[in-house]
Amino acid sequence: MLELLVYVFTQLLTFEPHIMLRGYSFSPESLSNWLHLWLTAAIALVSYLSAGMLNNSLSIYGDRCQFSTPNQPFWRGGGNFIGNSGLLSLGLVMAGNFQILDTEIPWYPVGGIFVVAILAILGLLATSLILFWLWWFQIPMLGFIRRHNLASSLDNSATNNSPNSINNNPLTIKVNANINNWSAEDTLSLTQFSIDKAADAIFWIGIEGQIIYVNESASRLLGYSPKELLLLTIHDINPDFPRDSWHLHWQILRRCGSLKIEARYRTKHSRLIPVEMMINHLNFKGEEYQCVFIRDISDRKQVERMLRERQGEFRTLVSNIPGAVYRSNLDIDRTMTFMSPGVESITGYSPNDLILNRQISFASLIHPDDKQRVIDAIHTSVEKRNPYILEYRLLRADGSQRWVYDKGQGIFDDDQQVLCLAGAIFDITKQKQASEALRINEERLQLALTGTNQGLWDWNLATDEVYFSPQWGQMLGYDMEHINTHARSWLKLVHPQDRHQVIYCLKQHWQNLTTFCEVEHRMFTHNGGWKWVLNHGQVVSRDEQGKPLRMTGTVRDISDRKQAEDALRQSEARERARALQLELTLKKLRQAQSQLIQNEKLSSLGQMVAGIAHEINNPVTFIYGNISYASQYVQDLLALIRLYQRYYPQPAAEISDRIEEVELGFIIEDLPKILESMEVGANRIRQIVLSLRNFARLDESEMKPVNIHEGIESTLLILQHRLKGRLPTLEKHEFPEIKVVRNYGDLPKVECYAGQLNQVFLSILSNAIDAILEVEKLENGLVDFEPTIQISTALISSDWVSIKISDNGLGMEEEVLHRLFEPFFTTKPVGRGTGLGLAMSYQIVAKHGGNLTCRSVRNKGSEFAIEIPRRPSGLSKTGRYYLPSEHYSKTEYERDSLQS
Numbered sequence: 001m002l003e004l005l006v007y008v009f010t011q012l013l014t015f016e017p018h019i020m021l022r023g024y025s026f027s028p029e030s031l032s033n034w035l036h037l038w039l040t041a042a043i044a045l046v047s048y049l050s051a052g053m054l055n056n057s058l059s060i061y062g063d064r065c066q067f068s069t070p071n072q073p074f075w076r077g078g079g080n081f082i083g084n085s086g087l088l089s090l091g092l093v094m095a096g097n098f099q100i101l102d103t104e105i106p107w108y109p110v111g112g113i114f115v116v117a118i119l120a121i122l123g124l125l126a127t128s129l130i131l132f133w134l135w136w137f138q139i140p141m142l143g144f145i146r147r148h149n150l151a152s153s154l155d156n157s158a159t160n161n162s163p164n165s166i167n168n169n170p171l172t173i174k175v176n177a178n179i180n181n182w183s184a185e186d187t188l189s190l191t192q193f194s195i196d197k198a199a200d201a202i203f204w205i206g207i208e209g210q211i212i213y214v215n216e217s218a219s220r221l222l223g224y225s226p227k228e229l230l231l232l233t234i235h236d237i238n239p240d241f242p243r244d245s246w247h248l249h250w251q252i253l254r255r256c257g258s259l260k261i262e263a264r265y266r267t268k269h270s271r272l273i274p275v276e277m278m279i280n281h282l283n284f285k286g287e288e289y290q291c292v293f294i295r296d297i298s299d300r301k302q303v304e305r306m307l308r309e310r311q312g313e314f315r316t317l318v319s320n321i322p323g324a325v326y327r328s329n330l331d332i333d334r335t336m337t338f339m340s341p342g343v344e345s346i347t348g349y350s351p352n353d354l355i356l357n358r359q360i361s362f363a364s365l366i367h368p369d370d371k372q373r374v375i376d377a378i379h380t381s382v383e384k385r386n387p388y389i390l391e392y393r394l395l396r397a398d399g400s401q402r403w404v405y406d407k408g409q410g411i412f413d414d415d416q417q418v419l420c421l422a423g424a425i426f427d428i429t430k431q432k433q434a435s436e437a438l439r440i441n442e443e444r445l446q447l448a449l450t451g452t453n454q455g456l457w458d459w460n461l462a463t464d465e466v467y468f469s470p471q472w473g474q475m476l477g478y479d480m481e482h483i484n485t486h487a488r489s490w491l492k493l494v495h496p497q498d499r500h501q502v503i504y505c506l507k508q509h510w511q512n513l514t515t516f517c518e519v520e521h522r523m524f525t526h527n528g529g530w531k532w533v534l535n536h537g538q539v540v541s542r543d544e545q546g547k548p549l550r551m552t553g554t555v556r557d558i559s560d561r562k563q564a565e566d567a568l569r570q571s572e573a574r575e576r577a578r579a580l581q582l583e584l585t586l587k588k589l590r591q592a593q594s595q596l597i598q599n600e601k602l603s604s605l606g607q608m609v610a611g612i613a614h615e616i617n618n619p620v621t622f623i624y625g626n627i628s629y630a631s632q633y634v635q636d637l638l639a640l641i642r643l644y645q646r647y648y649p650q651p652a653a654e655i656s657d658r659i660e661e662v663e664l665g666f667i668i669e670d671l672p673k674i675l676e677s678m679e680v681g682a683n684r685i686r687q688i689v690l691s692l693r694n695f696a697r698l699d700e701s702e703m704k705p706v707n708i709h710e711g712i713e714s715t716l717l718i719l720q721h722r723l724k725g726r727l728p729t730l731e732k733h734e735f736p737e738i739k740v741v742r743n744y745g746d747l748p749k750v751e752c753y754a755g756q757l758n759q760v761f762l763s764i765l766s767n768a769i770d771a772i773l774e775v776e777k778l779e780n781g782l783v784d785f786e787p788t789i790q791i792s793t794a795l796i797s798s799d800w801v802s803i804k805i806s807d808n809g810l811g812m813e814e815e816v817l818h819r820l821f822e823p824f825f826t827t828k829p830v831g832r833g834t835g836l837g838l839a840m841s842y843q844i845v846a847k848h849g850g851n852l853t854c855r856s857v858r859n860k861g862s863e864f865a866i867e868i869p870r871r872p873s874g875l876s877k878t879g880r881y882y883l884p885s886e887h888y889s890k891t892e893y894e895r896d897s898l899q900s
Contacts, residue, residue, distance in 0.1 A: 195215055196215050196216055197215075197216065198215055198217060199217060200217060200293050200294060200295050201214070201215065201217040201218035201220075201221045201222075201275075201293070201294040201295070201296075202214065202215045202217070202218060202291070202292070202293055202294075203218060203234075203290075203291075203292040203294065204289055204290070204291055204292075205234050205289065205290040205292060206289065207250060207287075207288050207289075208233075209233045209234040209235055209241070209243070209246050210233050210234075211229055211230055211232055211233060211234065212230075212289070213230075214226055214229045214230070218294065221265070221267075221273075221275075221294065221296060222237060222265060222266075222267045222268060223267045223268035223269060224268050228268075234246075236266070237265050237266050238263055238264070238265055238266070239264060239266060239272070240263045240264055241263075250288075250290075253279060253281045253290065254281055254288070256281070257280070257281055258278070258279065258280045258281065259277075259278075259279045260276070260277070260278050260279070261276075261277050261279070262274060262275070262276055262277070262297065263275055263277055265294070273296060273298050274296075274297050274298055274300075274301045275294045275295060275296055275297060276294070276295045276297045277292055277293070277294055278292070278293040278294075279291075279292050280292075280293075318340045319340065319341055319342070321340065321342055321424065322342065322426060322427070323342050323346070323404075323405075323424050323425050323426035323427060324339060324340050324341075324342040324343035324346060324424065324425045325338075325339075325340040325342070325423075325424050326338060326339050326340070326343070326362075326408075326421075326422070326423060326424070326425065327339075327420050327421070327422050328362065328420060328421045329420060329421070330378075330379075330382065330410065330418050330420070330421055332363060332375075333357055333361035333362070333363045333364075334361065334362045334363045334421075335356060335357050335361065335362075336351075336354045336355050336356070336357075336362055337355065337356070337420065338355065339351040339354050339355055343425070345427070346394065346396075346402055346404060346425060346427050347365055347394055347396055347397065347402070348396040348397030348398055349365075349397055363375075365394045365395050366392060366393070366394060366395075367392060367393035367394065367395060367401065369393075370392035370393055373392070374390055374392050374406075377390055378390075378421070381409070381410070382410040382418060382421075385410070385412070386409070387407065387408065387409040388406075388407070388408060388409065388423075389405075389406070389407045390405075390406040390407075391403065391404070391405055391406070391428065392404065392406065402427055402429045403427070403428050403429045403431075403432040404425050404426060404427055404428060405425070405426045405427075405428045406423060406424075406425050406426075407423055407424055408421055408422055408423015408424065409421070409422065409423065454471060454554045454555065454556045455468065455469050455471040455472025455473075455474075455475050455554065455555040455556075456468075456469035456471065456472065456552075456553075456554055456555075457469070457472060457537070457552065457553055457554075457555065458550070458551075458552045459487060459537075459550065459551045459552070459553075460549075460550055461548050461549055461550060461551060462549055462550075464486060464487045464488070465485050465486065465487075466485050466486070466487050466490055467485065468480070468483055468485070472555055475531075475533070475555065475557050476493075476523055476524075476525045476526060476531065477525050477526030477527055478526050491503075492524075493523050493524045494521055494522070494523060494524075495521060495522035495523070495524070495530060497522075498519075498521035498522055501519060501521065502519050502521050502535070505517050505518070505519040509537075509538070509539065510539065510548050512546065515538075516536065516537065516538040517535070517536070517537045517538065517551075517553070518534070518535070518536045518537075519534075519535050520532065520533070520534050520535075520558065520562075521533065521535065531557060531559050532557070532558050532559045532561075532562040533555050533556065533557055533558060534555070534556045534558045535553060535554075535555055536553050536554050536555075536556075537551050537552060537553025537554075538551065538552065538553060539551045540552055590823055590824070616685060617686075620682055620685045620686055621686075623678070623682050624679070624682040624683065624685075624686055627675060627678055627679045627682060628679075630675060631672070631675045631676075631679070634671055634672065634675060635672070638668055638671070638672075641664070641668065642668075703751045703752055703753060703872065704751065704752075704754065705749035705750065705751050706749060706750060706751075706752060706754040706757075707747075707749055708747055708750055708757075708793060708801065708803065709744055709747065709793070711754055711757055711758045711761060712761055712791060712793075712803075714758060715758055715761040715762050715765055716740060716765070718762070719762070719765055719766065719769065722738075722766075722769050723737065723738045723740065723769070724737055724738075725737035725738075735773070735776060735787075736785075736786065736787060737787075738769060738772055738787040738788070738789060739786065739787065739788045739789070740788075740789050740790075740791065741788060741789070741790040741791070742791050743790065743791065743792040743793070744791075744792075744793050745792075745793045745794040745795055746795070747793050747794075747795055747801055748795070748870060750801055750868065750870050750871075751870065751871045751872060752848055752868065753844075753847075753848070756844045756847070757844065757848070757868075759840070759841070759844065760841040760844050760845060760852075760866065761803075761805075763837035763838060763840070763841045764805050764838075764841065764864045765789070765805065766837070767837070767838070768789050768805060768806075768807040768809065768862070768864075769789070769807075770809075770828070771807055771809025771810050771811070771861070771862060772787040772789070772807055772808070772809040772810075773809075774809060774810040775787070775809060775810055777810075778810070778859070786808075787807075787808065787809075788807070788808050789805065789806070789807050790804075790805075790806045790807075791803070791804070791805050792804045792806075796867070799869055799870050799871070800867060800868070800869055800870065801867070801868055801869075801870060802865065802866070802867050803865075803866040803867075803868075804863060804864070804865045804866070805863070805864045805866075806861060806862065806863035806864070807861050807862060807863075808860065808861040809861050809862065810858075810859065810861075811856045811857050811858040811859055811860050811861055811862055812854075812856040812858065812862060813858060817854065817856055820838060820854055821838055821839055821841075821842040821852070822839060823836060823839040824836065824839075825839075845866055845868060848868045848869070849868065849869050849872070850866060850867050850868030850869065851865075851866075851867045852864065852865070852866055853865050
């Protein structure tokens with residue numbers, strides 16, 4: 001019946017506008033609409049009553065075909081979807097057809113009534129077919145339906161078997177008669193089955209709190225088996241019912257009869273779950289019991305908890321907002337219906353003072369000069385359905401003023417009527433003061449920039465937009481209207497040769513590697529020239545990750561200074577060139593001087609050696625040439641004496657005395673030995689003279705093929721006295737003999753200036769001996785020390801010869817090694833060295849197209865390496881000899897390291 005009333009009410013609402021528009025005049029069209037309404041209601045009512053009749057006529061076949069609830073007359077209807085909804089829908093479809101006829105058929109309602117009659121006949125035929133189908137096919141299924149509808153039959157049986165029940169419905173009596181045929185055991189089994197399978201947990205509790213019965217849902221809820229639960233009490237699973245208050249709970253429930261409460265139950269795993277309990281106090285056979293229906297409300301509690309948390313968060317959010325949140329009416333006083341506590345810090349009034357204008361209205365706090373502007377702006381925004389954003393002044397309780405930022409909007413109902421205004425107010429007094437101070441500072445800055453002829457720029461790195469001050473444009477001759485404010489356009493004005501430097505400086509500063517960015521570069525001016533500027537900037541804002549957001553700086557014209565610097569730089573370059581020329585001239589003079597000194601020294605030494613060798617060579621040649629004759633004469637005289645002794649064994653007494661006095665026997669034995677020693681000495685002098693002549697080589701003014709090994713041996717012969725050891729004295733310890741290790745390779749003759757090359761050997765070997773002798777100055781320097789000079793020669797290619805002279809002496813520092821071949825540089829005491837030996841050696845080797853290098857390790861020794869070509873043809877077209885050492889790899893170079 002409720003559905004019918006709803007539908008009729010809906011149709012009344014549908015037709016009411018037509019009646020209102022026609023002013024309640026009963027025109028043919030309005031009469032047609034009213035007739036449509038009542039016909040629709042009548043057909044719906046008929047459909048509904050038909051459903052009730054059909055429901056009761058079919059209820060005898062079981063509850064699965066039931067269209068109405070038991071013990072209800074057919075006109076009260078039921079809630080079965082197939083019965084009520086299906087037939088009612090048929091009536092609604094017919095009513096919809098009326099509407100179509102109303103709008104489409106001009107001769108309605110006469111023609112419409114005819115069509116309705118046809119549709120009604122068709123509906124009755126359809127109903128008859130449905131009844132026949134139910135009667136023919138549903139009766140054989142009665143037994144099946146009865147066996148599977150035990151729960152509903154149990155309810156009917158209990159109602160009919162009660163002594164106080166009176167049921168005069170013949171259909172219900174027929175169904176109950178079928179149930180009465182069941183045995184008591186079947187009925188009890190069905191009841192037990194229904195309780196065991198119930199969706200809610202069911203407990204039966206005794207007067208002492210013992211658990212008498214639980215169903216399967218209770219076991220699933222608490223995680224116990226039924227047997228485990230029957231061994232527990234209500235106090236074990238419900239902490240809200242302790243033993244000491246159980247009897248008080250029992251007394252209260254006895255008086256109430258039933259009670260619905262919320263409690264907590266403890267599961268087998270000690271987890272507390274919230275439940276809703278429906279407790280019924282029952283008396284059965286003189287005993288009292290509590291039947292408890294329990295439902296898990298964990299989800300509901302979680303939703304409630306989340307709702308409370310959201311409400312708390314909202315209250316916390318509102319209370320922590322730096323401003324005030326409000327809701328007000330749209331009236332002249334702006335009556336506040338809600339105001340957050342933040343308003344007190346802004347106005348000096350509490351929210352209670354402003355809500356509903358209890359003490360003062362909010363509109364009265366607006367500054368008189370701003371009040372009308374605020375009212376007009378709010379009304380305009382509400383009319384246009386737009387939010388409003390306002391800035392105005394409020395008068396505080398203490399009489400002071402505060403600037404506020406008000407942002408809100410109108411809240412409308414479904415009819416687009418204004419319900420209220422909702423928004424937020426923020427105190428912006430400090431921002432206003434800061435803005436005013438900033439404006440003043442900007443004016444001062446502009447005056448300062450104008451006075452110092454500097455331009456200002458402000459770069460927003462987030463948007464890549466740049467602001468340039470008018471002074472910046474005047475400096476470069478640009479009109480401010482034609483300046484592109486994009487950073488890339490500015491970079492294009494930078495000179496191409498300076499862009500890399502500018503970008504590098506910016507990146508260094510963006511990465512916090514520099515305090516500020518300052519760079520000098522050229523800028524393209526409006527007249528087509530270039531102007532030098534000094535750009536000085538600094539990042540003033542960064543995000544949380546340190547990424548720059550904003551950068552400001554100044555630009556100053558430094559063209560005059562750059563011109564002066566260029567003039568000074570050119571002058572310095574000229575002076576530097578002159579100084580370099582003088583230095584080169586002085587260096588050449590020093591080289592010429594050292595060369596002259598060395599040449600003079602070599603010439604004097606050569607002349608002296610040649611003279612000495614010549615003077616010694618003549619007598620030595622005389623002596624060496626007559627020794628053989630003298631030896632022969634002595635042998636003859638000795639033979640004559642032996643002959644006299646044999647024939648005259650008894651000489652005169654005087655002769656005998658003389659023989660004993662001169663020890664004739666010793667003379668006969670020793671005189672040949674003396675002659676042999678004289679011959680050896682003369683031969684040694686002869687070799688020395690030959691070595692002196694080979695060393696001087698004054699007779700060789702051109703390059704000639706010579707034996708390198710002979711030159712080395714001649715040099716060693718001259719230095720033989722320094723290679724010998726030293727016997728211990730009172731002042732000095734014994735020094736061992738310097739051992740010379742010769743590792744000569746199979747070298748061909750080399751075209752060179754032999755005398756000059758021998759001078760190189762002499763200089764290097766002399767320095768090696770000096771370095772070895774310096775070892776005794778070290779503490780424990782001579783302990784297990786074997787002084788050694790190693791000379792190695794090798795043919796490193798078909799056209800190049802290598803001579804390496806190494807020692808295990810004191811070695812040199814890195815600073816000394818760098819200046820080793822400088823003229824007049826020496827580390828020896830005054831009087832012992834001139835600093836020209838190695839310098840001239842370097843020049844002599846270079847003259848031969850070779851290379852002289854040195855490697856040294858402190859306290860381990862040094863090695864000099866000479867590389868010269870075999871013949872002058874090794875000189876390249878560029879005038880420089882090819883040196884194979886230039887192509888040595890690092891590994892090969894280290895392989896030839898110094899042997900200590």
